Amino acid sequence: MLRGLMMDYPLTVDRLLDHAYKLYPHKRVTTKQPDGSIHRYSFADLYHRVKRLGNVLHKLGINQGDRVGTFAWNNYQHLELYYAIPCAGAVCHTLNIRLSTEQLAYIINHAEDKVIFVDATLLPLFSKLADNIPAVETIVLINAQPGIETPFPNVLHYEDLMAQVEAEFDWPVTDERQAMGLCYTSGTTGNPKGVLYSHRSLYLHTMGENQATALAFTPDDIVMPVVPQFHAMAWGLPYSAMFAGADLVMPGLHLNPVALADLIADEKITFPAGVPTIWTAMYQELRANPRDFSHVRCLAVGGAAMPRGLIEAYERDFGVPVLHAWGMTELSPLGTISSLQPQHRQLSDHERWDLRAKQGYPIGGVELRIVNDAGEELPWDGTTVGELQARGPWVTAGYYKVEPTAEHFTADGWFRTGDVATINHEGYLGITDRTKDLVKSGGEWISSVELENTLMGHAKVTEAAVIAIPDERWSERPLACVVLTKDAGEVEPSELLEYLEPLVAKFWLPERVVFVSEIPKTSVGKFDKKVLRARYANGELG
Incomplete structure (x- = not known):
C-alpha cells in the first residue's frame, strides 16, 4: 500500500481554541x-483565562484522564471550563442539573469525578x-459570595483560584x-449511560x-445556546461558534420566555438554539408582546420534534424560519439538519413546511440506514419504516465502563x-417514533x-403526548394527553377527534383524550412518557 x-x-x-484566538x-x-x-x-480575554484555568487544574492535582465535573448554567465560566479541562488533558464531565439526587450521585461516583465546579x-x-459522593476531593464555587456556607469539607472559590496563578x-x-x-x-x-x-x-x-x-456559522453570526451546557456539550455550539468566529451569548439561568425574547432582540441574536418546549412558550410571548426578530436567520430546534404547526407559525407570523435538527448524546450530538435545497424553491408553502418538519438529511460525516427486524437494509422511499442506525467518526462505539451489547450495536x-x-429519496429523515413509544393496536x-404533532396543529392545543393503554380487544390503543392554550375555553374531546379524523387513519384515532395541566418532562425537556405510562398503566383515566 502506498x-x-x-x-x-x-x-x-487546544487547536480549536488557538484558532479562535489567533483569527478572532x-x-x-x-x-x-x-x-x-x-x-x-x-475571545482574547477568554483565551488568557483558559490558560489560567489550566494552571488552576494543575494546582488542584488534576492529571491526564481525570474526570472534572461541572454543575452550572450556560455562562462564560462554564465556557472556560469547556476548553480548559480537555486542553489540560482531563475529561470535562457535564452534570445534568435537572436529574434526581440519586441519579446525580450515581453518575458522579460512576465517573469518579475528582473535582466539581458548581454554580453558587x-x-x-x-x-x-x-453525603453521597465520597470520592470527590474538591468543590469549586462559581459566582459565590465570600463566607458562603456549604456542607462540603473542601470548598474553594473560582476567582480566588484564578487570581493565584499565571496566565501561561x-x-x-x-x-x-x-x-x-x-x-x-x-x-x-x-x-444513565456515559458517552x-x-x-x-x-x-x-x-x-x-x-x-x-449544516449550521454554517460565520463571523456575522451571534449564537445563543439556550440548550444547556450539560446536555450533549450544548450540541457542540460553544466549540463550533468560536471556531467560525461567531459571537456567543450565554443566557445563564434566565430561561423564561420573556427574558429569552428580550435577549434575542437586544443582542440581535442570529442563531438561537434550544428544545421545542422553550420555543413553544416563547411563541406565545411574542404573540402577546412582539419584538424585532428580523436579525434571526433561523431558530434551531433539537432534542425532540418541533410540531409542524409551530414551524409554520414562526415563519408565517414572525418571518423566522425554523431549522429542525436531529441528534443524540451518542452522536456528539448532531446527525441531521432539515435545510431546504434548490429543488425545493418551487414548492408551495404547505409542502415546504412539511419538509421542514422532517428531521432532515445527514450532514457530511454521518451515515444513516433503516433496517427491518431481520437487520436487512430498507429502501429510502419516504414510506418504508424501519429501525434507524448510524455510524461515523463522532458516533459512539460503546458506553463508558459498559461492555457493548447487541441491544445497542450491530455486528457490523x-x-x-x-x-x-x-x-425519502432525497435523504430526508422522518422520525416516526421511539421503538418503546410505538402503539401496537390489533397488530398494526x-x-x-x-x-402528537397533528394534535398540536390544533389552534387550542399547546402540547400533546400520546401513549399506549391496555385494551382487551386490540391489545393497545392510543391515549392522548393534551394541554390546552390559556384562552381555549371549554373544549370537548370530540372536537379534537373530529379535527384528527380527516388527517390520520381511522384506527389511529385515540381511544380517549384526557386534558392535563402539563406534560411531565425529562431533564432535557422531552416528554417523559414513562411517567404518563405509569399514571395510566391500568387503563384507568379518572
Missing part, C-alpha cells in the same frame, strides 16, 4: 449574570449530594484519541457542524439509535409522534 505523505496533525481541542481575538462572549447584569469580554446559585440543589500554560495534550468529554444519557431505562468523547471526535464534529450544508458496527424512521403500528 501511504500518503501528509503531516500527522493532532485533532485536539476581538469577537465577544456575552453572559447574562444571575443578577441580570451583562458581562462581556473578548445551584448550591442548594447540589448540597443534597454531600503549555497544553499537554498530543493524542487526538484521548478522552476530552463525558456526557451521560438521561437514563429512560435503567441507570466518552475523544478530542478527535469533538474536532471532527466541530468541522461537521460548520459545514455550509452500526449504532442502534432506538428510533423508528423513514428516509401507530406513531405516537405523528399523532
Whole structure:
C-alpha cells in the first residue's frame, strides 16, 4: 500500500481554541449574570483565562484522564471550563442539573469525578449530594459570595483560584484519541449511560457542524445556546461558534420566555438554539408582546420534534424560519439538519413546511440506514419504516465502563439509535417514533409522534403526548394527553377527534383524550412518557 505523505496533525481541542484566538481575538462572549447584569469580554480575554484555568487544574492535582465535573448554567465560566479541562488533558464531565439526587450521585461516583465546579446559585440543589459522593476531593464555587456556607469539607472559590496563578500554560495534550468529554444519557431505562468523547471526535464534529450544508456559522453570526451546557456539550455550539468566529451569548439561568425574547432582540441574536418546549412558550410571548426578530436567520430546534404547526407559525407570523435538527448524546450530538435545497424553491408553502418538519438529511460525516427486524437494509422511499442506525467518526462505539451489547450495536458496527424512521429519496429523515413509544393496536403500528404533532396543529392545543393503554380487544390503543392554550375555553374531546379524523387513519384515532395541566418532562425537556405510562398503566383515566 502506498501511504500518503501528509503531516500527522493532532485533532485536539487546544487547536480549536488557538484558532479562535489567533483569527478572532476581538469577537465577544456575552453572559447574562444571575443578577441580570451583562458581562462581556473578548475571545482574547477568554483565551488568557483558559490558560489560567489550566494552571488552576494543575494546582488542584488534576492529571491526564481525570474526570472534572461541572454543575452550572450556560455562562462564560462554564465556557472556560469547556476548553480548559480537555486542553489540560482531563475529561470535562457535564452534570445534568435537572436529574434526581440519586441519579446525580450515581453518575458522579460512576465517573469518579475528582473535582466539581458548581454554580453558587445551584448550591442548594447540589448540597443534597454531600453525603453521597465520597470520592470527590474538591468543590469549586462559581459566582459565590465570600463566607458562603456549604456542607462540603473542601470548598474553594473560582476567582480566588484564578487570581493565584499565571496566565501561561503549555497544553499537554498530543493524542487526538484521548478522552476530552463525558456526557451521560438521561437514563429512560435503567441507570444513565456515559458517552466518552475523544478530542478527535469533538474536532471532527466541530468541522461537521460548520459545514455550509449544516449550521454554517460565520463571523456575522451571534449564537445563543439556550440548550444547556450539560446536555450533549450544548450540541457542540460553544466549540463550533468560536471556531467560525461567531459571537456567543450565554443566557445563564434566565430561561423564561420573556427574558429569552428580550435577549434575542437586544443582542440581535442570529442563531438561537434550544428544545421545542422553550420555543413553544416563547411563541406565545411574542404573540402577546412582539419584538424585532428580523436579525434571526433561523431558530434551531433539537432534542425532540418541533410540531409542524409551530414551524409554520414562526415563519408565517414572525418571518423566522425554523431549522429542525436531529441528534443524540451518542452522536456528539448532531446527525441531521432539515435545510431546504434548490429543488425545493418551487414548492408551495404547505409542502415546504412539511419538509421542514422532517428531521432532515445527514450532514457530511454521518451515515444513516433503516433496517427491518431481520437487520436487512430498507429502501429510502419516504414510506418504508424501519429501525434507524448510524455510524461515523463522532458516533459512539460503546458506553463508558459498559461492555457493548447487541441491544445497542450491530455486528457490523452500526449504532442502534432506538428510533423508528423513514428516509425519502432525497435523504430526508422522518422520525416516526421511539421503538418503546410505538402503539401496537390489533397488530398494526401507530406513531405516537405523528399523532402528537397533528394534535398540536390544533389552534387550542399547546402540547400533546400520546401513549399506549391496555385494551382487551386490540391489545393497545392510543391515549392522548393534551394541554390546552390559556384562552381555549371549554373544549370537548370530540372536537379534537373530529379535527384528527380527516388527517390520520381511522384506527389511529385515540381511544380517549384526557386534558392535563402539563406534560411531565425529562431533564432535557422531552416528554417523559414513562411517567404518563405509569399514571395510566391500568387503563384507568379518572
